[in-house]
Each structure stands twice: as structure tokens, then as C-alpha cells.
Amino acid sequence: MIRKHSKQRTLVLxxxxxxxxxxxxEDVFEALNQxxxxxxxxxVYRNLDILSEMNEIKKIAHPVNGYVxxxxxxxxYHLHCVCCNRLFDAPNAYVKxxxxxxxxxxxxxxxxxxxxxxxxxxxCSNKADANDRSERF
Amino acid sequence: MIRKHSKQRTLVLxxxxxxxxxxxxEDVFEALNQxxxxxxxxxVYRNLDILSEMNEIKKIAHPVNGYVxxxxxxxxYHLHCVCCNRLFDAPNAYVKxxxxxxxxxxxxxxxxxxxxxxxxxxxCSNKADANDRSERF
DNA sequence: GTGGCTGCAAAATGTTTGCACGGAT
DNA sequence: ATCCGTGCAAACATTTTGCAGCCAC
Numbered sequence: 527m528i529r530k531h532s533k534q535r536t537l538v539l540x541x542x543x544x545x546x547x548x549x550x551x552e553d554v555f556e557a558l559n560q561x562x563x564x565x566x567x568x569x570v571y572r573n574l575d576i577l578s579e580m581n582e583i584k585k586i587a588h589p590v591n592g593y594v595x596x597x598x599x600x601x602x603y604h605l606h607c608v609c610c611n612r613l614f615d616a617p618n619a620y621v622k623x624x625x626x627x628x629x630x631x632x633x634x635x636x637x638x639x640x641x642x643x644x645x646x647x648x649x650c651s652n653k654a655d656a657n658d659r660s661e662r663f
Numbered sequence: 664m665i666r667k668h669s670k671q672r673t674l675v676l677x678x679x680x681x682x683x684x685x686x687x688x689e690d691v692f693e694a695l696n697q698x699x700x701x702x703x704x705x706x707v708y709r710n711l712d713i714l715s716e717m718n719e720i721k722k723i724a725h726p727v728n729g730y731v732x733x734x735x736x737x738x739x740y741h742l743h744c745v746c747c748n749r750l751f752d753a754p755n756a757y758v759k760x761x762x763x764x765x766x767x768x769x770x771x772x773x774x775x776x777x778x779x780x781x782x783x784x785x786x787c788s789n790k791a792d793a794n795d796r797s798e799r800f
Numbered sequence: 801g802t803g804g805c806t807g808c809a810a811a812a813t814g815t816t817t818g819c820a821c822g823g824a825t
Numbered sequence: 826a827t828c829c830g831t832g833c834a835a836a837c838a839t840t841t842t843g844c845a846g847c848c849a850c
Contacts, residue, residue, distance in 0.1 A: 665850090667848080667849050667850065668849065668850090669848085669849080670848095687839095688839085688840080689839085704840095705840090705841080705842085708839095708840065708841075709841090729838085729839065729840090730839090730840090
């Protein structure tokens with residue numbers, strides 16, 4: 527389908543390229559409106575999906591909070607904090623050879639893979655320690 | 664919380680232990696009722712969550728179809744067919760050392776990880792080939 | 801008898817869709 | 826002029842919740 531330029535799609539894309547974490551459609555909707563940029567929630571949903579399709583961003587299934595969008599479509603890995611449920615990018619590089627290996631091993635045509643680490647982020651670890659301490663006294 | 668035995672939870676657990684793929688709550692609901700085992704959808708949801716909590720099964724975010732449940736809580740890897748959207752277990756073993764490595768690299772307390780391979784399953788590859796062929800003639 | 805578990809229906813949540821209008825090409 | 830994109834509200838799919846009665850302990 528031939529896509530036309532639209533002010534709203536540009537708003538969404540610019541917002542996505544500037545964020546550092548991972549956002550829901552609702553997040554984008556609220557952030558843009560807070561900035562005074564009027565846009566409807568349905569349009570945010572539509573454009574996030576279109577931008578995913580255009581490989582500008584990536585839609586990912588959050589382990590507990592529905593779908594979130596990633597500022598890039600480049601494959602990389604994630605850390606999920608089971609305590610605060612936030613999602614972070616992992617610091618290591620993408621291991622492309624896992625794809626070719628799985629390709630041969632499974633008989634599938636593999637495009638890419640993603641790794642999701644489950645754990646507790648430093649912030650929540652500290653909070654837990656503080657709680658442990660306070661519980662002891 | 665103290666858990667009491669219930670006929671319905673046993674039904675759900677038995678069903679989960681016997682399946683080979685990955686199922687939604689709706690799937691479990693329909694399958695059990697088809698077998699003549701009366702159970703309500705809300706109870707299926709409740710028990711799937713309880714069983715996850717008890718580490719008998721695992722709730723996973725399907726990349727496109729909401730949540731599905733895995734017959735085991737043992738960490739392992741998955742293959743997702745972007746064509747038919749079915750989810751399969753990967754044939755390779757869990758690499759525990761990825762967790763310790765990420766632990767050191769990130770400063771997080773890592774529990775486990777999962778790898779999701781994206782690709783096209785053999786069945787869909789064949790279908791696509793057939794289509795290509797038919798389109799040519 | 802207490803308190804968890806169930807079915808049912810209602811509610812809540814998250815996302816998509818139909819439609820008439822406005823804007824890009 | 827065409828037809829894609831928008832806002833709005835309604836529709837929709839999925840999951841959760843409140844409640845009264847039932848059942849396990």
C-alpha cells in the first residue's frame with residue numbers, strides 16, 4: 527500500500543527515536559498529549575503498527591504487560607525485572623550464529639532470535655535488601 | 664495461602680501434562696468441556712495462574728496471540744512460526760552459563776532466560792513453495 | 801465450621817474497527 | 826480528484842472480579 531506522509535506518524539516516530547526504554551501505546555499517547563501534541567489513541571496504535579511494519583521500530587510481547595514498542599527493529603536482547611516489571615536492553619551483542627545453528631538443527635528457516643533474561647534489577651535488589659534489614663529490627 | 668485440593672485444578676493439570684504444544688486458556692476450556700468435563704472459563708484462568716505460581720506449568724507471552732501456557736516450568740527455548748503463529752519447543756538444551764555470564768555483565772540477579780527464534784516452520788515453507796509454483800503457472 | 805474454590809455474570813482492560821471528514825499527493 | 830490518514834465512539838477479545846453457594850479440611 528502507498529503510504530502518505532502524516533504529521534501524526536512523524537510525531538510518533540520522533541518520540542520513539544528519542545526514548546531510551548520501552549513504551550506502550552498508552553505511554554506514547556499520554557506523552558505526546560502532555561507535550562501539547564494532539565493525537566488520538568487509535569492513531570497512536572495504528573502508527574505504531576505501521577512503523578513496525580516499516581521496520582522502524584519493533585512491537586514486542588511484554589512478559590506481563592501486553593505489548594510494548596522498542597525504538598529499534600535491530601534484534602537485541604532484553605532484561606526483565608520480575609519485581610518492577612520494567613524491560614531493559616541487555617548490554618551484550620547479538621549472536622548471529624545462533625540463527626544459523628538453529629536453522630540446521632531444526633529444519634526451519636530462521637530469521638532472528640531474541641533472548642529474554644528474567645531477574646531482579648539493581649534498584650529492586652536494593653529495595654529488597656532495605657526491606658530485609660527493616661524487617662529484622 | 665493454604666491451597667485446598669480441587670477436582671477442577673486436577674483436571675487442568677492433567678490436561679496440561681498430556682499436551683505436546685502450547686495452549687491458551689480458551690483452548691483448555693474447550694478441550695475439557697469437549698471431553699465432557701464441566702468447568703467454567705473463569706476457573707480455567709484461575710487454575711492456570713495458580714499452577715504457574717506453583718511452578719507446575721509456565722505462563723508465556725505469545726509474540727502475537729496473548730498468553731499461552733506451557734506444560735512445564737523448566738526453562739527451554741521456543742520456535743515461533745511467523746506464518747501460522749504456532750509455537751514449538753526448540754530441540755536444543757538450556758545453556759545455563761548464559762545466566763551467570765549475564766549476571767556478571769549486567770549487575771542483575773538473573774534467574775533464567777528464554778530464547779525465542781523467529782522463522783518459518785517446515786509446513787509453512789512447503790505451503791509457500793507450492794504457492795510459488797502455482798503462481799508461476 | 802472455616803475459608804478456599806466454583807460457576808455465573810458483570811466489569812475491566814487493551815486493542816481494533818466503521819465511518820465521515822480532512823489532508824497529502 | 827483520489828484515497829490514505831485522522832478522530833471519535835462503538836465494538837471486540839481477553840482476562841479479572843464480586844458474589845452466593847459448595848466443598849475440602
